[in-house]
Amino acid sequence: MELLYFGDKGWGDELFFATLMTIAVSITAMIIGFLFAALFTPLKISNNKVLNSIGNAYTTVIRGVPELLVIYLFFFGGSGAIMFVASIFGYNDYIEINAFLTGSFSIGIISGAYSTEVFRGALQSIDKGQFEAAKVLGFNKYIYFFKIILPQMLRLAIPNLSNVWQITLKDTSLISVTGLVEIMRQSYIAAGSTRDPLFFYSFAAVLYLMLTFLSMQLLNRLETKYSKGY
Amino acid sequence: MDIELMINSFPKLLNATLITLKLLSVSLILGLFIGLGFAILRMNNNKFINKFAYGYSYIFRGTPLLVQIFIIYFGLGQIEYLRTTFLWVVLKEPYWCAIIAFSLNTGAYTSEILRSAFQTIKPGYLEAGRSLGIPSKIIFTKIQIPIAIKQSLPAYGNEIILMLKGTSLASTVTLMDLTGVAKYIISTTFKPVEVFIVAGGIYLFMTFIIHNVIKYLEKKYGFQT
Numbered sequence: 001m002e003l004l005y006f007g008d009k010g011w012g013d014e015l016f017f018a019t020l021m022t023i024a025v026s027i028t029a030m031i032i033g034f035l036f037a038a039l040f041t042p043l044k045i046s047n048n049k050v051l052n053s054i055g056n057a058y059t060t061v062i063r064g065v066p067e068l069l070v071i072y073l074f075f076f077g078g079s080g081a082i083m084f085v086a087s088i089f090g091y092n093d094y095i096e097i098n099a100f101l102t103g104s105f106s107i108g109i110i111s112g113a114y115s116t117e118v119f120r121g122a123l124q125s126i127d128k129g130q131f132e133a134a135k136v137l138g139f140n141k142y143i144y145f146f147k148i149i150l151p152q153m154l155r156l157a158i159p160n161l162s163n164v165w166q167i168t169l170k171d172t173s174l175i176s177v178t179g180l181v182e183i184m185r186q187s188y189i190a191a192g193s194t195r196d197p198l199f200f201y202s203f204a205a206v207l208y209l210m211l212t213f214l215s216m217q218l219l220n221r222l223e224t225k226y227s228k229g230y
Numbered sequence: 231m232d233i234e235l236m237i238n239s240f241p242k243l244l245n246a247t248l249i250t251l252k253l254l255s256v257s258l259i260l261g262l263f264i265g266l267g268f269a270i271l272r273m274n275n276n277k278f279i280n281k282f283a284y285g286y287s288y289i290f291r292g293t294p295l296l297v298q299i300f301i302i303y304f305g306l307g308q309i310e311y312l313r314t315t316f317l318w319v320v321l322k323e324p325y326w327c328a329i330i331a332f333s334l335n336t337g338a339y340t341s342e343i344l345r346s347a348f349q350t351i352k353p354g355y356l357e358a359g360r361s362l363g364i365p366s367k368i369i370f371t372k373i374q375i376p377i378a379i380k381q382s383l384p385a386y387g388n389e390i391i392l393m394l395k396g397t398s399l400a401s402t403v404t405l406m407d408l409t410g411v412a413k414y415i416i417s418t419t420f421k422p423v424e425v426f427i428v429a430g431g432i433y434l435f436m437t438f439i440i441h442n443v444i445k446y447l448e449k450k451y452g453f454q455t
Contacts, residue, residue: 065434166292
């Protein structure tokens with residue numbers, strides 16, 4: 001237990017901040033994922049064949065390739081790609097992007113593919129009459145989407161989104177390979193310097209269990225809130 | 231785009247795919263038995279046994295696979311007692327550690343899939359079996375299990391694909407599977423995009439095959455209700 005003391009003696013404070021880092025990365029990745037989903041969901045349900053196949057390619061590739069491989073792609077390729085873009089604008093110095101951004105971006109792309117599928121499913125299971133009624137009543141586009149379609153979509157999407165959240169949270173453990181100090185990386189460092197891997201990795205497992213348990217409690221509350229009308 | 235590198239790395243990556251497939255198939259088979267065992271425990275009326283099986287699946291589904299591999303590979307070796315038993319022969323090999331972790335992990339997911347499949351079997355089938363005087367053991371093996379397998383096929387197909395992606399974590403414990411070799415080539419040549427296309431292509435091809443085999447099985451043995 002001494003190993004968990006806060007301060008210089010133990011690893012308590014380091015692990016606490018690492019946990020905050022995991023939460024921060026997961027939330028950022030989830031938000032980036034939503035942005036990707038907002039971009040690709042319309043493509044997936046579009047009638048245009050080209051747009052449709054772009055949407056399908058995104059979800060198929062990301063969901064069929066291991067997360068670790070995607071992370072390596074961005075970890076090794078990320079700064080190269082940004083330097084390439086910068087060189088077009090005449091900036092030729094070396095750019096290093098920070099591990100937090102690479103990590104949340106690569107996890108975000110992965111979680112975006114899952115979110116896209118969730119939103120597509122939710123959108124397609126809304127009754128067609130709802131779309132028609134909204135159009136017939138002559139609502140403008142803003143009310144049509146935000147007041148009629150979105151609330152119904154969220155009700156159907158939230159249970160599945162909480163699954164996506166769980167996947168995203170667990171995937172963040174993989175960014176430890178890029179050196180970002182989140183729970184897994186911190187446990188690795190602590191295990192290395194104390195020679196007590198069993199304790200620290202088990203403690204990491206407990207931290208993850210706590211995170212998944214607490215977030216499920218919150219999400220269940222959200223779920224009941226959004227399904228109030230039914 | 232370095233086409234030559236892509237062509238040169240292809241045989242190396244294909245060779246590593248064998249290890250990936252070996253890891254996948256062994257852990258799926260072991261995981262199926264573990265999953266079936268825990269699914270049966272989950273349906274037990276004894277509260278204690280039931281809670282135990284639930285706890286198992288909760289813990290393994292609630293923590294990242296990476297943590298599980300690290301606990302088994304780095305953590306268990308620390309227990310002095312284990313080093314003296316025959317288990318140490320298994321636990322000092324990263325290959326077997328990865329297999330243990332994968333099997334336990336997929337076992338947890340499989341147990342949930344099978345449990346829900348068992349629970350959706352219509353009671354009428356079991357009643358029909360009982361009223362025909364079939365012993366309950368045979369009802370279980372000849373009626374419940376085949377129906378459960380048929381009903382769980384789509385979900386289990388997803389689990390196989392998730393597990394295929396999960397085997398990439400074997401590269402973190404020094405195993406040179408497809409992802410491990412891909413990472414090695416990337417870090418020596420610094421050409422991530424090319425290697426990603428080849429390795430990702432191999433993974434996609436495997437998911438494609440798995441997806442279609444499951445679809446075929448579903449069509450052939452699928453259950454129309």
